[in-house]
Amino acid sequence: MSHTARIGGVFLSEVPMRSLIAALIASTALVAPALMQPVLAQQPAAPAAQRARPAAQHRHNVVLFVADGLRPGMVNERTAPTLYALMQRGVRFTNTHSLFPTFTTANASGMATGHLLGDTGDFSNTIYSGFPVPGAGNSLTPFLESDPVLADVDEHFSGNYLNEDTILKAARDAGLSTATIGKVGPALIFDSTERTGQHTIVADDMTGRSGGVPLSDEVQKALAAANLPTQAPTRGDNAQAGTGTQPGTTVANIEQQNWFADVATKAVLPLFKARNKPFALVFWSRDPDGSQHNQGDSLGRLVPGINGPTSLAAIRNADDDLRRLLDGLRAQGLEGDTDVIITSDHGFSTISKDSATSWAAGQRYDGVNTGQLPMGFAAIDLAHALGMPLFDPDARNARLEDGHFPSRGNGLIGADPAHPDVVVASNGGSDLVYLPNGDKALAAKVVAALAAQDYTSGLFVDSKLGRFAGTLPLSAIALEGSAVTPMPAIAVNFRSFSTGCADVTTCGVEVADSGLQQGQGMHGSFSRADTRNIMGAVGPDFRQHFADPAPASNADLGRTIARLLDLRIPDKGHLVGRVLTEATPNGAMPAWRSGENRSEPDEAGRRTVVRFQSVGEVRYFDAAGYPGRTLGLPAEDAPPVEQHASRH
Template identity: 60%
Template sequence: MRRSLALLSAGLTLLSAGTALAQNATPHNLILFVPDGLRALKVTPETAPAMAAVRDKGVNFKNPHSLFPTFTMANASGMSTGHFLGDTGTFSNTIFTGYTVKPAGDTVVPFIENDAVIGDIDEHFGGNYLNEETILKLARAQGFSTAAIGKVGPTLIFDHTDRADRPGLHSIVIDDSTGAKNGVPLSDEMTAALTKANLPLVAPSRGDNGKAGDAKTPGTLVANTAQQAYFADVASKVVLPMFKDRKKPFVLVFWSRDPDGTQHNTGDSLNTVTPGINGPTSMAGIKNADNNLAQLRKALDDLGLSATTDVMVSADHGFSTISKESKTSPAAKASYEDTPKDFLPMGFVAIDLAKALGLPLFDPNDKNAPVADNAHPKAGNGVLGQDPAKPDLVVATNGGSDLIYLPNKDKKLAERTIKALLEQDYVSGLFVDDSLGRFPGTLPMSEIALKGKAATPNPSIVVNFRSYVAGCDEPTNCSVEVADTVLRQGQGMHGSFGRGDTMNFMAAIGPDFKAGYVDPLPVSNADVGMTIAQLMGLHAVAAGGLVGRVMSEALPNGITPKASDAKIVSKPASNGLQTVVKYQRVLSQRYFDVAGFPGRTVGLDAESGKQKTAGK
């Protein structure tokens, strides 16, 4: 029934938007600009004038939403397909694939921001692990010019299939791996065009921006300027002129690693949560992304393309400062060579669960070697059980939330795992695979669009980590979250269900959008994919029904549906903890604001669990 309602909702908005765009028989061009990890309220005319101009002169989506878990690859899958994660199977940046992924270092828990890894997973899951068609593939099949430029991983996702032996027929893909053995090959046309423009055929590295530091050494103090200047030059000096010469509509995706990469690695706040991600280095990352957008828009002006090109700006997620503190975690009480005393090590969830469940812990990123006392898994991931090749439990470490998989679907083990997690002060909300049953203190994954037609294995438990506010009066600008990561306290992370992470920046401008319009309705990254498909006249055959909606209210003559607020509250666990989800609804579409245990999540106060609402 829910899938039918979702499809009906999408159909109604498609019809309304179609009426608004009926006068435009030939689709306009479109640029999707993604400032990775940009917090909505950090954009001002002073900090980011180019993005502020798009917002203030075009459409200001003042009620934006990242998809949860609030990670890059997860939201890239939503933007590129218009589907929620229950359909795309991209549940986080690190997932359990159920088989050994060789390009990821022979592990079952690959980090998927990697072109070769994406290709391997595609091959394993029938050629398209997303199980849904992407907007760039649909557009190029319809004769449009298409390109994706920027950060490795999410850039490729927009057209990730059929690329190895068809560089001239595939979308142009330029990312960190361009020119490398495992990168997407350049076509003869692009090779010649780059050479003519005196631009390298090999993408530059991040340089000092890629230095994360360690527990004693601060991370970077510079933005990712050199690498992104190359990407912006490729887009503005090569790709856009080429597309103009072709005289047909185009879709260009530009994925700016900044401010995300700079906020992650910032060296402004070693081992302290203030200024955290609000120091000068992070602000330089925001300005760097803004400069890239300004360069693209100037190129449109210079080429005479502005009047026929829509520009959509959508960050994949917000951002928070990392906390590594816990009073309850056994892992925090042990000593590690690379972790300050009393701080959580990376992999603390795997370590704590191994102790609580009495199961041996092995490192899937170290040839399944046993993890010794006072040590942690190299990448934080863990496989638990007597035989690491046939684990009872797998932890995929990600940051502001972790994924737990039970390959044997053991309901008793699920119950024990949930009990152990409910005892930890760093946990704020648990979501459990519907097939395992209902557990007090938790909510089913289907309630937050994590159960659909995914081809990849479904997580058994999603663990959201505690978040709080420190350093300023604006919660979404000064969110702090416990994070399971190699990065340090005071650096940046995302992935949680706090409003600091779910509130991304979104805006749009162009011939198919209203001018000077403030959109009060909730919108999401899944809506971005659906709206682009509508604007370009693209039609996909969907495998799943967890789809976004066309943002019709932002289009000339489009209808403006009504929105309402709702809440879902779990039954209390034995210690009284309840997982609460606050969301907004437009037609049958849910927009998830925050979730967790009341008082432990930014945007979810201690009173939130008292009024029980089914929210259905």
């Protein structure tokens, strides 16, 4: 095992060079595109006193604001002035990481528990549940952005599918006021086991509708006093995704998010103020994610892609909501006693639907442009390669003949859809493949079929299935842990690249298994454009005017919030984040290193590579896949910082 640092193409042995390290940290903090490359910083360990919990006279409030799908490179004085000013005033995390797969519910589970996905079992927005989920039409592949679906999976998995307590549950158990407001699915994940509405306030898309979490009498009275309706507005035109020939939306999610912001500032914050005790509040802004997905600015074209006027309006919409929250805190006299943390669950990329190898792309489908990949292409291609029938789990297990694609992209492969041999959970920039029978010979066939496709960039396989050349185990990316939901057999990452702008993480492109069109937006891949998210903080427990160069992730936020609120949360799993102590006053900067994990090549020379950084045992994944097919993982790269040869 080698331990070699690389700076600007020069390789240096790992010896104390404090002046060089200081320069490196400074340059990392100031130059955002440098985050495309792993950063090595070896610094002296801090004294125990400096590593201790930051002292506070009393417990402060915490507000977590999540701007879904916001890319760091899109935040500046013009596009997002409130976000930009907050990070300049407080802490700006410059070396940030979404959890892979880079999807919404997955990262919500990391923020909510402080655990990585191998522990939470929320492996993606769509998973294989192992049982028919009533709230998902009895599908075996439920989409988790739904309050009824979350209720069903919680009930099936002993009352808590995450298998870990969340920060809001711990906070309410400790006597704090708690609320979670915004996008359906991730909002509820912060306290999905409390569905009465009597303890944690939940306001999301389903509020006031069947299946939603009810509002308590106290909250309803507060809404009435503020002249606010008790039912959430719909997304309206913002929900229109268009078709292969008709553009999607050209408006941001204004009306719905205005209601969420009103609920937070005109009802919840005054209520919390009147209770006169500490509180924890989560606000999950659907924008810019929803608008970037559905935008109609770039139908069929990779440029401007997700950088057109609709996406910019969505970024400003999220920024306006943060401004209103900050104004609301100020109006209630809570600003000086509240820590405000901002993040995004993942980055974002423009969709490509091109492939020269896919059998599915060569077929004709209604609503799909000729020669492009249909939704569910991975399931279709696998069924074709295996010579097995394909069924649609979201259409009562209907068998799919040639020329038809799965209604939600998911597929059941095998003779009996009630007991499939292969399950494909379609998600976007990456898919999950399950082998319910644990068939090792079938796993080898699936790996070979996926590796042969030009849209594939890296495969990760359950270590129980054996070792396969060209792949790495799921444990290499923290997907093997204590989860109680079924663990995927294979995680397949799709190809990504950029259109060539100055900061390539703002103009990433990825092949996406989605019903959306080429030119619209998606995420979920191991591209650095998707793993690089936005993070910042301001408040009495954080430094001022500080650019933090240490690696940080959404799981770290869960651990940090628990520490700020002085919560004692027992861990069942061991895949955890860390407390971001260096962002607190007088906090010591941790030492970290960077490296690569590389598989042995398969017969065609394909090699799955993971670039990571680590602080102690905590790992942060920059990018992964086949070099040259993943943005952030160039072809024919220089020797890795650190190699862990995997004999697969």
